[in-house]
Amino acid sequence: MALIVQKFGGTSVADADRIRNVARIITETYRRGHSLVVVLSAQGDTTDDLIAKAAEINPKASKREMDMLLSTGEQISCSLCAMAIEAMGYPVVSLTGWQAGFKTNSVYSCARIKSVRTERIMAELDKKKIVIITGFQGINKYGDVTTLGRGGSDTSAVALAASLNADLCQIYTDVDGVYTADPRCVKGARKLQEITYDEMLELATLGAQVLHNRSVEMAKRYNVNLEVLSSFSGQPGTKVKEVAKNMEKPYVSGVAKDKHIARLALIGLPDKPGTAFRLFSTLARHKINVDIILQSIGRGETKDISFTVDLDDMERAQELLGEMQSTLGFDHIDVTDDIAKVSIVGAGMIDNPGVAALMFEALYNAGINIHMISTSEIKVSVLVDKCDADTSVQVIHDRFYEEFGNI
Amino acid sequence: MALIVQKFGGTSVADADRIRNVARIITETYRRGHSLVVVLSAQGDTTDDLIAKAAEINPKASKREMDMLLSTGEQISCSLCAMAIEAMGYPVVSLTGWQAGFKTNSVYSCARIKSVRTERIMAELDKKKIVIITGFQGINKYGDVTTLGRGGSDTSAVALAASLNADLCQIYTDVDGVYTADPRCVKGARKLQEITYDEMLELATLGAQVLHNRSVEMAKRYNVNLEVLSSFSGQPGTKVKEVAKNMEKPYVSGVAKDKHIARLALIGLPDKPGTAFRLFSTLARHKINVDIILQSIGRGETKDISFTVDLDDMERAQELLGEMQSTLGFDHIDVTDDIAKVSIVGAGMIDNPGVAALMFEALYNAGINIHMISTSEIKVSVLVDKCDADTSVQVIHDRFYEEFGNI
Numbered sequence: 001m002a003l004i005v006q007k008f009g010g011t012s013v014a015d016a017d018r019i020r021n022v023a024r025i026i027t028e029t030y031r032r033g034h035s036l037v038v039v040l041s042a043q044g045d046t047t048d049d050l051i052a053k054a055a056e057i058n059p060k061a062s063k064r065e066m067d068m069l070l071s072t073g074e075q076i077s078c079s080l081c082a083m084a085i086e087a088m089g090y091p092v093v094s095l096t097g098w099q100a101g102f103k104t105n106s107v108y109s110c111a112r113i114k115s116v117r118t119e120r121i122m123a124e125l126d127k128k129k130i131v132i133i134t135g136f137q138g139i140n141k142y143g144d145v146t147t148l149g150r151g152g153s154d155t156s157a158v159a160l161a162a163s164l165n166a167d168l169c170q171i172y173t174d175v176d177g178v179y180t181a182d183p184r185c186v187k188g189a190r191k192l193q194e195i196t197y198d199e200m201l202e203l204a205t206l207g208a209q210v211l212h213n214r215s216v217e218m219a220k221r222y223n224v225n226l227e228v229l230s231s232f233s234g235q236p237g238t239k240v241k242e243v244a245k246n247m248e249k250p251y252v253s254g255v256a257k258d259k260h261i262a263r264l265a266l267i268g269l270p271d272k273p274g275t276a277f278r279l280f281s282t283l284a285r286h287k288i289n290v291d292i293i294l295q296s297i298g299r300g301e302t303k304d305i306s307f308t309v310d311l312d313d314m315e316r317a318q319e320l321l322g323e324m325q326s327t328l329g330f331d332h333i334d335v336t337d338d339i340a341k342v343s344i345v346g347a348g349m350i351d352n353p354g355v356a357a358l359m360f361e362a363l364y365n366a367g368i369n370i371h372m373i374s375t376s377e378i379k380v381s382v383l384v385d386k387c388d389a390d391t392s393v394q395v396i397h398d399r400f401y402e403e404f405g406n407i
Numbered sequence: 408m409a410l411i412v413q414k415f416g417g418t419s420v421a422d423a424d425r426i427r428n429v430a431r432i433i434t435e436t437y438r439r440g441h442s443l444v445v446v447l448s449a450q451g452d453t454t455d456d457l458i459a460k461a462a463e464i465n466p467k468a469s470k471r472e473m474d475m476l477l478s479t480g481e482q483i484s485c486s487l488c489a490m491a492i493e494a495m496g497y498p499v500v501s502l503t504g505w506q507a508g509f510k511t512n513s514v515y516s517c518a519r520i521k522s523v524r525t526e527r528i529m530a531e532l533d534k535k536k537i538v539i540i541t542g543f544q545g546i547n548k549y550g551d552v553t554t555l556g557r558g559g560s561d562t563s564a565v566a567l568a569a570s571l572n573a574d575l576c577q578i579y580t581d582v583d584g585v586y587t588a589d590p591r592c593v594k595g596a597r598k599l600q601e602i603t604y605d606e607m608l609e610l611a612t613l614g615a616q617v618l619h620n621r622s623v624e625m626a627k628r629y630n631v632n633l634e635v636l637s638s639f640s641g642q643p644g645t646k647v648k649e650v651a652k653n654m655e656k657p658y659v660s661g662v663a664k665d666k667h668i669a670r671l672a673l674i675g676l677p678d679k680p681g682t683a684f685r686l687f688s689t690l691a692r693h694k695i696n697v698d699i700i701l702q703s704i705g706r707g708e709t710k711d712i713s714f715t716v717d718l719d720d721m722e723r724a725q726e727l728l729g730e731m732q733s734t735l736g737f738d739h740i741d742v743t744d745d746i747a748k749v750s751i752v753g754a755g756m757i758d759n760p761g762v763a764a765l766m767f768e769a770l771y772n773a774g775i776n777i778h779m780i781s782t783s784e785i786k787v788s789v790l791v792d793k794c795d796a797d798t799s800v801q802v803i804h805d806r807f808y809e810e811f812g813n814i
Contacts (some may be wrong), residue, residue, distance in 0.1 A: 053423070060494070068486040075478075075479050076460075083468035083469070083476075086469055094472060166774050
C-alpha cells in the first residue's frame with residue numbers, strides 16, 4: 001500500500017458539485033488501501049475576489065496583510081472538502097499550512113518553504129485519516145502567515161511528497177496531462193505518457209502552465225514521482241520523472257507559447273565593460289526576473305541590449321531603466337508588449353542540431369518574422385509578434401509531426 | 408495614557424466604507440496616545456454565507472470542520488481593516504485567534520476560553536502597533552481551531568481586556584447604547600448612561616441582544632469596565648459596571664422581549680418526588696437550556712410542569728420528552744411556539760414589591776393575557792402570546808414612565 005499525495009487546483013474545487021467529485025476521487029484512492037494526503041487550492045475565483053476586496057480598501061496593502069487575507073481561501077476549500085468526505089462516511093481531517101507544519105522564510109506573498117514538520121500529518125495518517133491540507137501557505141519564524149506565490153499549491157504538494165517520502169504525487173488539474181502543444185489551440189496536439197523533469201521545467205517556464213516550475217524543480221531535486229492528470233476525465237495522465245522510459249522518443253516533446261511578456265531594448269549603450277552587470281543586477285535587486293537576453297555585437301562605440309520580462313513587470317522595469325539612463329549612458333529605450341515567445345522543448349534536441357533549423361523553417365514557410373532567438377540544451381525559443389503566436393505553435397507542431405511522424 | 412480594547416461587530420465592518428469608518432474610530436483613539444487592541448467580527452453576512460456553503464455539501468458536517476470554515480470570516484475582516492489603517496499611515500498588525508494566544512477547551516462551535524497568552528500582543532503594543540485580533544475563535548490543546556459560539560466576539564474582547572488588564576473595553580455595535588426598551592419598537596425608549604453588570608446580564612438573557620451574557624458574566628467576574636456604543640453615531644454610549652453611580656435610579660432600568668422561545672407543558676404527571684429532577688437532568692444532559700419553569704400545585708394525584716426553551720431546541724426537547732413518557736408517567740405534552748417573553752429588569756426592584764404589580768396592571772389595561780410569570784431579585788418575566796409582545800413592551804414602558812417620570 002502506497003503513500004500518495006494528491007493536489008487539486010482551484011477549478012477542480014470551484015463549487016459544491018466539483019468538491020463532491022474531488023471527494024469521490026480521494027475516497028476511491030483511499031478505498032484501495034492507500035495512505036492519502038491531499039493538497040487543495042482556493043475555490044475558483046476566491047483568491048481574485050479577495051484581491052479585489054483588498055484593492056478597494058488599500059491598493060498598496062502590505063504583503064503581510066495580503067497573505068493573512070488570501071490564506072483564508074484554501075482554508076475554506078479544505079474544510080468544505082473534508083465535509084464532503086465526511087458525508088461519504090470516511091475519516092478525514094483538514095489542516096491549515098501552519099497546522100500541517102509548513103515553515104517558510106519571511107518573504108510575504110512569495111515565500112519559500114524551508115521545511116515541513118510532518119508530525120501532525122503522520123499522527124493523523126496513523127489514525128487512518130484522509131488528511132486535507134491547505135496549499136499555497138505556511139508560517140514564518142514569527143508565527144505569521146505567508147503565501148507561496150504563483151503555483152504555490154503545486155509546490156506545497158511536492159514539498160509534502162518529498163518530506164513524507166511519498167510514493168507518488170498526483171497533480172490534478174483541468175487538463176488531463178502534458179501535451180506536445182496546447183490541445184485547445186493546436187490541431188494534432190498529443191498527450192505525452194512520460195516526460196523528464198528537465199523537459200517539464202522548460203515547458204513550465206515557457207508558459208505551458210500545466211505545472212509551475214518551482215514545483216518541478218523541487219520534484220527533480222528530491223526525485224518525487226509526479227503525475228499530471230485531470231480531475232474530470234478519469235484518464236491516466238502524464239508521468240514526470242528523471243528519465244523517461246520511451247527509448248524511441250522524438251527529439252521534441254512539446255511546443256509552448258507565452259503571450260504574457262514584454263520586450264525592452266536599450267538602444268545606443270556605450271560599448272564598455274560592466275554595462276550588463278549594472279543593468280541586470282539593478283533589475284534583480286528589484287525582483288524583476290529577466291528571461292531572454294540578447295546583446296547585439298558592438299557597432300563602433302555603441303551596442304544594444306534587449307531582454308524580455310513578465311508583462312506585469314514591464315512598467316516598473318521601464319521606470320527603473322529611465323532612472324539609470326544617465327548612469328548607463330544609453331540613447332533611448334524601446335518597449336513593446338506586442339510580442340510572444342514560442343518555444344520547442346526536448347531532451348533529444350542536444351544531439352540534433354537540425355531541430356532548431358526545422359523550427360525556423362516552419363516559421364519562414366508561414367511568413368512569420370522572428371525578432372529574437374534564444375537556445376538552451378533542451379529548448380529553442382523565439383520571439384514573434386503576438387498575433388503570430390498561435391499560428392507559430394501550429395506550424396511548428398505540424399512541421400515536426402511531418403518530419404518525425406510523431407512529436 | 409490608557410490601554411483600551413475596542414470591539415466592532417459584523418454590521419460595523421460590513422463593507423469597504425464601513426471598514427474605513429471603523430479604521431477612523433480606531434486611529435482617532437490611537438492618536439490620543441492610547442494603546443489599542445481591536446477585536447473584530449466577520450463582515451456582515453459572511454458567517455451565514457459560509458454556513459450555507461457547508462449546508463450545500465454536508466448538512467451534518469462535523470463541528471470541527473465547521474469551526475475551521477467559519478474562523479476564516481474574522482481573518483478576512485481583520486486583514487482588510489488592517490489594510491485600511493495602513494492606508495491612513497498608522498502602524499498596525501492583524502492576528503488570528505491562535506496568533507493572539509487564545510486557548511480554549513475542545514467543545515467545537517461553542518468553545519470556552521481557558522486563557523489568553525498575551526506575549527505576542529504585548530510585543531506588538533511595545534512596538535506601538537495597533538493590534539487587530541479575530542474575535543470568536545481560538546485553538547484547543549490539539550492545535551485545532553475552535554469557535555466560541557454566539558456572542559463569541561464580545562467574549563473575546565472582554566477576555567482580552569481582562570488578560571491585558573485594560574482600562575476600558577468598548578463594544579461598538581449598531582445601537583448606541585443600552586436602552587430602557589428596544590428604541591426601534593418602543594416610543595419613549597431612552598438610552599441609559601450606566602447600568603450594573605447584573606442588570607445587563609438579565610437584559611442580555613432576556614433578549615435585549617446588545618451584549619451576550621457570556622461576555623457580561625466575564626466582565627463582572629474580572630471587573631472589566633465595559634462601554635456599549637455605536638460605531639455610526641459618535642455619541643457616548645452606556646457604561647456597564649459593578650455599581651452604577653446614579654443614586655436616584657428608577658426601579659426599572661429596562662423592558663425587554665424575546666420571541667425566540669417555545670413553551671412545553673407536561674400534563675398529568677404523577678404527583679411524587681423526583682419527577683422534576685428526572686425531567687430536567689435529562690434535558691441538561693442533552694444541553695437543552697431551560698428558562699422559566701412553572702409547576703402547578705398538585706391536583707389530587709397529578710400535577711403539570713411547564714417550561715420554556717430556546718426555539719431551536721423545541722423539537723429536540725419534544726422528542727426527548729416523548730421517549731420519557733412511560734418513565735415519567737405523564738398524560739400528554741402540550742407544545743407551542745406562539746409565545747413570547749416580556750421582562751422588566753432593575754436592581755432597585757428588590758426593595759419595591761409594587762413594581763411587579765405595576766407591570767401586570769399595564770398588561771391588564773391593554774387586555775393582554777399573561778400565561779406564565781417568573782421572578783428573580785432584579786427581574787420579572789411574563790409569557791404572553793407572540794402577537795402581543797410588541798404592545799406589551801410599549802404599554803409597560805409607558806406605565807413606568809407615567810408612574811416614575813423616568814425609566
